[in-house]
Amino acid sequence: MDFLGNLAFGFGVAVSVKNILYCFIGVFLGTLIGVLPGIGPVATVAMLLPLTFNLDAATAMIMLAGIYYGAQYGGSTTAILVNIPGESSSVVTTLDGYKMARQGRAGPALGIAAIGSFIAGSFGTLIVALFSPLLADVALRFQPADYFSLMVFGLIGAVVLARGSLRKAIGMVVLGLLLGLIGTDVNSGVMRFTFGIPALAEGISFVALAMGMFGIAEVIYNLEQGSKTRQTYTSGLGSVLPTREDFRLCAGPILRGTVLGSLLGILPGGGALLSSFAAYTIEKKIAKPPRRFGEGDIRGVAAPESANNAGAQTSFIPMLTLGVPSNPTMALLIGALIIQGIQPGPNVMTQRPELFWGVVASMWIGNLFLLALNLPLIGLWVRLLAVPYKWLFPAILVFCCIGVYTINNNPFDMFQLVLFSALGYVLLKLGCEPAPLILGLVLGPMMEEYLRRALLISLGSPWVLVSSPISLAFLIASLGLLASIAVPLIRAKRQELA
């Protein structure tokens, strides 16, 4: 009964006028910006982060969560109508979604995506509420060595499931860990890698790095490509309500996608990307008749869209209970928590129950808003797609700059932004994804601290990492993940994604 009590408590927090309002604003702005082609959920959350600094922690997290799934859904709209996936998790949606749009069935494709997302989101929220307390309970018994290995596991997971070269991704993680160490060392008070710049004493600006790598570097990259000719299928949107036949076809895919997404979302690095691919592949295998997949089959939209939304919800579990981000957006949310003065980890649930349960309850409310916003307002979002990039990029530039500046009102932060934009651009050119770097950045100081404590207890013996069964399990799992890349099937799948 504890569960119902907690959930009721959470709803008590989430339905306050203020929190409902910010949840709505978050979902609305997230969708608005997520719809714009070329801006993914990470950039959206990063750009809107400064809006939450003046709010209390619970409200800020509720709003950021809203922005996240709003942006996620907005990306699907772009995938269906313009054939541009906002981020990797909506790549599969373009396969059948865009085909449907070309056949004049954009309306039902968007409709089923919204409905599937809502069902999946509701279920995912329930999973978060059910399993987070259990996991947090276990995590409270973790020793420093266990934590260290858990973070290794989280980082390896994120790297293995990412796209592109494995060695480059690991390099990005290590680079991120190092960047995270810049600033004052909490144990000795020594300033590390600050080059005598006082502004770096508190570490590099997390927001400047996120905006530089996901915002500005991306803008430069897009400008290089020049104006691509793209065709938007917005005429004859038709009714967004799918037919009775569509519903009958999609019930199975939505349910399977939801369960699959919820499971995979918990894995580090899994989240939305892996779940949408897996769901699509499964439906394609078991569908009768299968031949319509890839030619505008509505099941090919329903399954991955449900899966990626369920995964988006359950990816909150490791973030909220362990303080370990499973994807770059979660890394941003952890950054936001730290800015709010909260140390992420299993203690959040017991020390700040209003934060934890309020956010969980608001997820369900946010999903309701998502459904309410998307079905009737689809015409508005569609019109946004027509905005040409040449008008869009100056706006992105402005919001990134203002976002970075307003955190400390320190013009020096602009130079950090320039530096990280340049670094992000060079790394993009060298085929390095920025996502692992930002995970490393968030985990850097924590990993050092846990390693320090683990070795202090063991009097310097590194065997402590394998003598604790929990730690050993995480390390074996990490090795397993690394070895899995050698499996030809998975190798082929990774290359397919790249």
Next chain:
Amino acid sequence: MRIRAQSDFWCGLLFAAIGVATVVLAREYRMGTAARMGPGYFPTLLGYLLVVLGLTLSLPSLLRDGESIPRMHLRPVVVILLSIVVFGLLLVRFGFALSVFVLVLLGALADPELRLREAAVLALFLAAFSVAVFYGLLGLPLELWPKI
């Protein structure tokens, strides 16, 4: 010797260089022992790891074929980065409104398709919008106008 996998080679070199720089810089900090890690311990560890990773990227790239680096276009890189620097410099003395205006006007040069008149209208709009949202709506403490 011809480098066959340009992308891997330069990426590895970059990682290795950053790793070496880290190890060198970290020598200024006390290493301590494993049981009592000093501030130099963890960074040095990571620095060496980065060097090893860099080498595993660079060395095989001399023998194996791989991807080349996509062409870089200087115009958007230079213009966008420069416009941010100018924005940072202007903010100190010329206030928020004017800085945003100049940021857009300069940044617009990155895209040759954007004409001057379009850019001016866009800059005016974005400056007004930013002032309204960040100063008016959110109440952030911003110096709006130039200091005389």
